[in-house]
Amino acid sequence: MSSIKDVAKAANVSTATVSRVLAKHPHVRPAVRERVLAAVAQLDYRPNLIARNLRSQQSKTLGLIVSDIRNPFFTAVSRAVEDTAYANGYNLLLCNTDENPEKELLYLQLMGDEQVAGVIFSPTLQTLNRWHELHLSFPTVLIDRSLQSGDVDAVLLDNLSAGSLLAQHVLSQGYRRIGAIFGEASTTGRERQRGFEAALHDAGIPIRPEYVRFVRPQSEAGYRTTLELLALPAPPQVILTSNSLLTAGALQAIREQGLHIPAQIGLVGFDDTAWASLVQPAITVLAQPTDEIGRSATELLLQRFADPQRPTRKIILQGELIVRESSVEQRGRT
Amino acid sequence: MSSIKDVAKAANVSTATVSRVLAKHPHVRPAVRERVLAAVAQLDYRPNLIARNLRSQQSKTLGLIVSDIRNPFFTAVSRAVEDTAYANGYNLLLCNTDENPEKELLYLQLMGDEQVAGVIFSPTLQTLNRWHELHLSFPTVLIDRSLQSGDVDAVLLDNLSAGSLLAQHVLSQGYRRIGAIFGEASTTGRERQRGFEAALHDAGIPIRPEYVRFVRPQSEAGYRTTLELLALPAPPQVILTSNSLLTAGALQAIREQGLHIPAQIGLVGFDDTAWASLVQPAITVLAQPTDEIGRSATELLLQRFADPQRPTRKIILQGELIVRESSVEQRGRT
DNA sequence: AAATATATTGTAATCGATTACATAAATAAT
């Protein structure tokens, strides 16, 4: 590994001159520039980024902190984040927190220690509530979840509308007894629930508390809760889930109970995963614009680097309702 | 941000002493240690990892270079890699190459520039062929794909056995006209094919070239190729695919043709994705031990750090055949 | 008590790149 000193020696100039050539400063004689470039090529010199970072007090690394990269939503977002990051000369440090506030704090601290330029983060409610005690040394863009108060950059789905849209859809299909399973770990579930209930309210449908559940956003919980809902004296005619893991669990439970979708029970969920259109019947979903979420979040962060003073911004993106067979026409039912 | 100098000043000692206290060196008077620790706590001092890395000439970062994190195999592996990395005090830099050899070279170079401690890499055939020209400055563990010659650490599936196992399974189910779609980008597809053909050969079944295809390992190619296979004068009775994206495409094509699985056409594939057991009929798959692959690869890398001289090692893991409904009993067919 | 060993702490070099400042050389202006 050759250093800038080796290049300087080989080109018979000072390290300062080498640095200037590489940084494309003006005021270097063409002849000298050529000598330096030749030495660089000759030695196959590559600047040491660690040294550069130390001196410049900033790195070209972004952090991405999500609960679990295996959640298809985060998988898709992370890919978009990486693409955008690399396109702008940044690399990506990845962390999984499992919705564990302690891990979140640990990783945020790590990001500080690593001197990342900034972080894209999907926090739990707990960490969100302590946000102002944290005093992070780097800018952050929240995704998927956010504070009520608008003092952090964020890219979010319009969860209220999304919840409403899904609810309106099942209502329009004639379903009246509507079960719903939301994630409990984040603000997202709550907001989707509010949209959901608003739609029911607007349609004059009473909300039955026993139909609305908040659980850990995992397949297993979706499975268990669906069985509970189906075991009610008057089970729901359709089940709405607020993330794809819950949907998978619900689907499994419905299958095990031998119920036919959508004739005996409807099913709708969030996130257009690979399998939502592969299962039969295909699942109606509220698709999130994952690519745009990842890209916008990264761009927001880059803009924040460019102007630390500018007012925070919340980007609210709309979901897209993709109607499939799992929630078809049910008019005439009770 | 306070530096070690600030701590030294606050504790009225030299920076060397602060460093010693933090590194838990012996030979520091308890009283001084306390003073330093108090100053550290007081100032909320955290060592600057960049400076530490520069001085120690090594970082605590691993690189993970895969073709696309959205491929469920890599998603699962990456999670295991992260867990193991973090458990050992390392963080993870993530790159997606899209099977593009230029991107691979670029990212390998980046890893060098970032002075990562090591890299876990799933390379294309092209890059593998040029491996010895590369002269990487860091140790590497290959996953999923490898060189014939055993001079790089690697963690691999026993692809030959896996291919055989799947082929034997469909043979045992009475299928005789067997179509197969393999990925073309890597050695993996070739090996699975060799296992596949060996099993057919052992069973005395002739191999029909028109049934065996090599394509880009993507859903779209799986779809197109399946349509081609189904359009043959004597279409295969079962289709074997060598990764989950191909399986998804094949499934879609079969569905579109209105064919019944497994009565009219069987389907088997690789990787036990979330959806393989959710679709109906559930898909028979050769499951890869993704957790173990990720963990082993990371551990292999850590062992390499500990002993750069030790001979390279190839860890060959066995896949598990999970028989589901997509490939049931077909005895009596022609 | 002197000599020797051990414990404790500080000074300063080091990692590799960047850059403020100084200096020298070349050019332009008077």
Added chain:
DNA sequence: ATTATTTATGTAATCGATTACAATATATTT
């Protein structure tokens, strides 16, 4: 031709932590 500018390059400080070496203080041995 002399002075003022501009251009080109080098010297050395800097980023923050680690550590070889030196220096001093304390303890142990004889």
